Amino acid sequence: MKRMMKLVLASASPRRKELLAQIGITPFIEPSTIVEKVTSTVPEEVVLELSSQKAQDVAQHQEAGTIVIGADTVVALDGQILLKPVSHEDAYRMLSMLQGRNHQVYTGVTMVSCGQRENKVKSFVEKTEVTVYPMSEEEIKAYAFSEEPMDKAGAYGIQGNYAAFVKGITGDYNNVVGLPVGRVYQEMKWMLEQEGNND
Numbered sequence: 001m002k003r004m005m006k007l008v009l010a011s012a013s014p015r016r017k018e019l020l021a022q023i024g025i026t027p028f029i030e031p032s033t034i035v036e037k038v039t040s041t042v043p044e045e046v047v048l049e050l051s052s053q054k055a056q057d058v059a060q061h062q063e064a065g066t067i068v069i070g071a072d073t074v075v076a077l078d079g080q081i082l083l084k085p086v087s088h089e090d091a092y093r094m095l096s097m098l099q100g101r102n103h104q105v106y107t108g109v110t111m112v113s114c115g116q117r118e119n120k121v122k123s124f125v126e127k128t129e130v131t132v133y134p135m136s137e138e139e140i141k142a143y144a145f146s147e148e149p150m151d152k153a154g155a156y157g158i159q160g161n162y163a164a165f166v167k168g169i170t171g172d173y174n175n176v177v178g179l180p181v182g183r184v185y186q187e188m189k190w191m192l193e194q195e196g197n198n199d
């Protein structure tokens with residue numbers, strides 16, 4: 001990327017930080033403190049709203065020349081949103097619904113480029129289809145009552161033990177883990193090029 005700028009990741013998710021590190025980007029970490037509120041029940045709209053709230057919240061305190069990235073990931077089954085489980089029983093319920101079926105993972109990303117006078121904002125949604133093998137009662141219970149599901153949308157981590165149950169995916173794997181880094185890089189490059197052209 002041609003210009004030096006400060007990058008802030010408005011996220012407490014260690015996975016998002018690691019995915020950026022994988023492509024050589026070391027962001028400052030400033031998780032947003034907003035109380036997440038949504039006006040929609042459509043997965044694509046929900047992740048856009050939440051990613052925007054997180055990025056805008058953190059962008060308020062930044063100096064010009066900073067880019068803030070906010071992201072939000074949900075799992076959707078037949079259009080119904082599955083967020084993070086609130087308990088192991090809740091994880092068990094979600095995992096029972098997902099086994100033997102296809103579902104979608106949506107990550108919304110909002111990038112705010114902080115300027116002297118105004119901020120520029122770019123948002124997008126990335127979708128990945130995931131097919132899950134049938135799971136036995138014992139497998140669902142063992143996984144649901146492990147620590148892995150608790151901080152993850154849909155109660156699973158494709159990057160962890162749940163890989164044993166993933167038959168296939170269509171789309172970006174990193175999107176399921178919480179950040180479609182390829183698209184983030186491309187969109188950020190485009191954003192900086194546009195700003196360079198306007199200088």
Ligand SMILES: Cc1cn([C@H]2C[C@H](O)[C@@H](COP(=O)(O)OP(=O)(O)OP(=O)(O)O)O2)c(=O)[nH]c1=O
Pocket residue numbers: 010011012013015031032054071072073074075084105151152153154156157158159176177178
């Ligand atoms: C489906 C799936 C989700 N996840 C994670 C990615 C996200 O961290 C989490 C969804 O929660 P989010 O609310 O998107 O993010 P977060 O609370 O972890 O972090 P922050 O709000 O501060 O940005 O689920 C996996 O790690 N693996 C998976 O396979």
